[in-house]
Amino acid sequence: LGESIITLGTGAFINILTGRVSACTDGIYPLVAYSDLSNPLENVHFLHAYHSSCANILNWARQAGLFNDFSEINQLSTDTKIAHVFFLPAFDGHINDPYCGSGFIGIDGQTTRDDLLRSILESIAFVAYELFVFLKQDFDKYQGEENFRFLRLAGGVSKCDFICQTIANLTKLSIQRCYAFNYASGIGAAFLAAYGCGLIDDYEQFEKIITVEKIFQPVQCDVAEQNFKQWKSIIPRFDMTSCTYLSSGVRELLLSASAVTTSENSESDQLSIDKIRQCLSVGDTGINYLESVRRLDVKILPQIEQMFNRVTIEEFRSTYDNDHYCGWLKNRKDLFRIFNFLKNDEIHLATLLLTCFTERNLGNLLLLQTNTVPNLLRQIVESPNLCSILGSDLTLLFQLLIGSPKSINLRNVYWHGFIQYNEISPKFTYLLLYLMLRIGSILHGKVIPERQFISFDRFINHTFLSTDMCCPNADRAIELIQNSHLIDNGYKRLLMSSIDYFFNRNEYGLSMMILLPVFEHLLRKLFVNANNCPERLLTAEATTLYTTLDEILICCLPDGSPNRLCDELGRGYMSLLGDLITFPDGVCLRSKLSHGEIDYESLPRSIANAQLDLLFALLYRYDKYKLDKYGQYLLDYISDYKVYYHPISIARNQMRQCVTEFKQMLECPTLIDEVETAKPDFSIQLTDFWRVFMPPDNLSLFDNISLATIDALLNEENINLINRYCTCKLTTTGYNESSLIIIIRQLCTHVHQILINIDTFIKTRGQAYHAKQLRSNQRSNFERFINIHDNIRQSLLFIFHLNASILFSLDNIRCIDLKYSSLLMKILRIWLTFVENTVTLSNITRNRWDEIANLCSTSIDKSTKIILKL
Template identity: 25%
Template sequence: MENNSKSETLLHPKIDELYKIIKCISQSNNLNYIKQNGTFNWQSIAELLFGNGNITKDDPIYPKTYDEYLPYVQLLQPVFQQSHSVLERLTDNTDWLPKLQWLGQQSRLPYILHEYKNPSSETTVVENVLFLTAALEYALGNVYQTIAKKSPPHLLRDLLDTKELRDVLGTCSIFFLKILMGSAESINLRNIVWHGFPLPHEIPPSFVSILLVVSASLSELIEDLSLVSRPQVKNFSRFLTKIHSPPIGYALVDNYLLVTQTVDNSPWTGEWKIYWKQVYQHYEQSNYWRCVMLILPQIELVLRKIYGEANKFDITAKLNEYYITMNSIFEFSEDNRLLDSYMTKGTLHFLYDIFISPFGMRIRDKVSHGEVDLNCLDGKLCSILLYAGLNLLNKNEFPLDGYQSKFHLNSLVYEAVNASKRFVLELMKMRTPSSFGLEFKWNWEVMETLQELVLTECVEIFHRSKKEPEIMMNLMKIAQLIVQICQNYQISFEERFGMFFRHEPRSRARKTLDKMVETLGVIGEILGSIVCYLIRIINERCFENRFDDCQKFCKQTLTIVENLARYSDRESNEWLKALDCCNKFHKIGSDFNSKFK
């Protein structure tokens, strides 16, 4: 088996050339690039790069290719070197911390500065780069939002191209950031590290110095700005509760011997196993935020290696091509052979829930863009990520065969439809008080049919029709509204019966209550029938061959339940209109049955 992990590097030779420039010792005697307070002299750097002129995005000299970026990287070599020298001489962090506060994650900054001076492992430099690139990107997004009063572009390269940032930070600093981490044709530090390509020795410590100095220098440019920080994710418990459950054996990640053997013996770790061992050390020492930041790129790298082997793709970091990323790996086309023999369906469902689903954690995306408060990264999350990574290294020792997605849209539809079935059945069990004199007239045939109908157990999430999500989203909305309708009626009748026992209803109110009791059976019948249709559509995959007819039914039914939800509200005076909705649905259901016999 061809194994990319045995090669010396996954960096393109031209990218490696740029990194070697950063490592070189500068022969320049010009010390004017760094001011006495340790921040950049942007005027001197602008003169170094552009002479006495300036540069704009539309200027012909604005670099677009590697060959155009290379001379600028060479020009900046003494600036990079001086940045490192300044930080190397730093003896007191106190003066520097205020300059970095705008990055957020304040409780981690002293640790980063300490680790810079006293690295605790071979991966410390990479860990610090991971932290600083994510924090800097998030902080720049805050600057943009403060100025533009709207959310920033999701990608860093697009953010750096905005006029808003250029106006407040200046063209020189933006150009510097693009050279450092804003273009795939240049150093591209953020993407190279966050996508897991480099070995520890390929990232020089001077990159940490540069990130610290540029962050401190940018803080001076926004001193007069009342920075608005966007809210960060502070809790993943809703997701963790659903994922962190039996029968998955998460306790296996606490078996040091098994984990070590898995990492050492896997064909996918190679020289990158040093990261995996440090990840596990962070986990054992409850250093969870560093554990999470370090394992995320490595999980993606192992996935990329498996994907490359399965599909015979080159997985190195290239200059002029998109990387094979987590998202592209999960774009299942007919020629994607990832499922053939390399991974189980359960593994892909598990990884999809953690990393890809728009309804799930999207943990890698959020952490890498600085959108997570690192204080919320806990041991439970780490055990899930460790188990996911170890499953990729050895699916037999860390099995995920039976796992089904809990956060794919189809899974959420299953959950919503099952909930709607449960609530309708509960509604149809409701009884009037014995002294009331009237009873609900439930349709027992519909109730029995609904009780017997069950959704198929297997939730399919790959190789799906492109039109399927549109249908599924409507099914979920219908099911959720049915739950709301049932709750509305239960609350309303509980209150009205309470008033009856307290002898509060006036004669007119009593007549209204009698009419409501008489009509709820009809409404319950329609709600039960709708849920039966939802189950049938899912089980029989009605939309695969008759999409337009199925979508028409869903849209019409959605309108019906939206109106029912409004009329069933306890504050509504239009509850009798619910009967009109029921009559309309009889026609809708009849049309559906005639087309899907």
């Protein structure tokens, strides 16, 4: 197992023997290698991957005049040197990307013909190495890590020593070039035919036929790996179908970094915060961001990247996993995950996690001097407190990377979905990582306070979508993404990585980190299309508003016209989006995850699943993809979704819970018959009040106070909650609906506690009362409770009916004269005072029932006086 061969012919092919069949990803195919005649039912399999451009690239180069004869190619030195020109050999597309184009990058006035030829030969070796990495990852995943000792090379292009040596240096394996490499495949087919006909007895005879023409041993060389990484970073620039979503100023700032260059002083011990700070261009108006980045790029950024590139994952952990560097970090394990992602070319995920990690830990630092932490990362790095803790030099560098919109603004361009796969250099990520590692030595072992993560426990039992709404498997998800016309190619790779973390690794937090920025980008595309404002698709300059989720989902555009996307998505979709993303009492998944407020490793699958289904619903709807059973079911379910975490929905659900508990209290059998109880006639009547502005058809719900009418009012879904509190919908009359809802929710909270208190009192004292086990004063106290029990019941029933009536009538209330809504607010506050005091007085340790009766009478009198003023 693990025997491998790379064939460099017209195209580049690589095969790794696996024995048994393996599931594959990334365009890798499991194929049958051969069948043993002694056991024809047992097939031997191998993993196969290919790239369509190899020898045809060289033929083009000869026709273009870069060389005259193939013998000239081997005259190039096999020594590896820093590359400044790169070529992408993609005449028929690149790996897994048929839309990728070919071309050179890095040409300047000093570029020679040999530079161009060398870049072409390097690119062929890079493609072969990229295919090998893809195959080996799948092989290791399903077969267990195999110690590859060598690779065999065949095909006409393998005649080039420079290509063979470069592959050896990159794979760090011995490369065996076969004798008669032009005919290796034919020889193998002939041998199998001979074996099948019985001319050869066993496979061991074949080993005698295989002749190695030359062996290329790997040379330890960091430059080869650096060249390959730089080559990989240029691939997205040749995507012929996607465009950048970075506006010109932002793009100039982010892409101003040039290729990695060597430096005589590149050792890590010569790097310092002071040396980096000297590169900043700071004037009276603050940092000149573009000039500062250009200065850093001359030396500092390449030096930091080279420093980290030379370090293995094990060496990084050995160096930095100690209190000197990480003692101040509360989640230091994430630091090593970030470095691991960078080493595995997961730059996007590394940057997303690093910005969360940075915001969390810098925010903790502020607690050394203040009790509050700002909500935004830019506010943290601009805080005078941080400057006094870390010093002005380090703080200025943080402001360059993650400060205002004029800065590199690394956090926002990634988290708001403006960056495509590998679109910008990882140097800024390496710089941020370097700065975080320098903080430990400044703090000198100080104990850093820690903020608790926000828990998602309250959402665990909530079903956003039923289990049969889940996407069936990763293959179905990837098929949806790959066939989507809505998703740019630069984002498809990111989404497929998110699917891998979700289905194959069960890392739901990391999956959502990758998915949410892309999801925001897709909504932004739909937003600009629905509202015909294409200029809002790009990142904003410093003087322009970013088009983020807050703006995408608001009901009105800046000019006051309606946001057509909200109606286009529909009430059900917007409701689920609100519960997951925008409602303050909801999950707020994007906000909490991106600001490091939650432990991403504890994100429940149910929440991640609902967010994933929101993405799939967009793809099914806007791609006009052929609807299967799952797709149709998903769209139907989401269109009927009922909002749960809007403040009005929460108030309504609290009311339902209180009414249920109230009914259970009424069924309590412990009250005795021999005590006569008065039946009060509740004196507050609001029928005339409601008649002022309610339609006659609905007045029957307000005529009498009963549990039946309360249930009817609560079960009416007559209020549109989507964008209800949008700023353009707020009235100028002084009416504040959210204040009404807040008081209703406070009332429900206190009533819930009153019902608990009463239930506890009845259970603890009622049985003892019947058994005549209470002392005289306790017996008198229980009888006072029985005497006012009906008063309390009627008062609570009135509160329920008032709250339910308001929730039912919200659209009508906002349209009436302010004096009527002010009257409702005054009545609510009277009864809020009543329930707040009753919670205390009804506690099992107090039981002040006479005082509660007086409070009830006072509240009724005050409410009646207010109503009479109308």
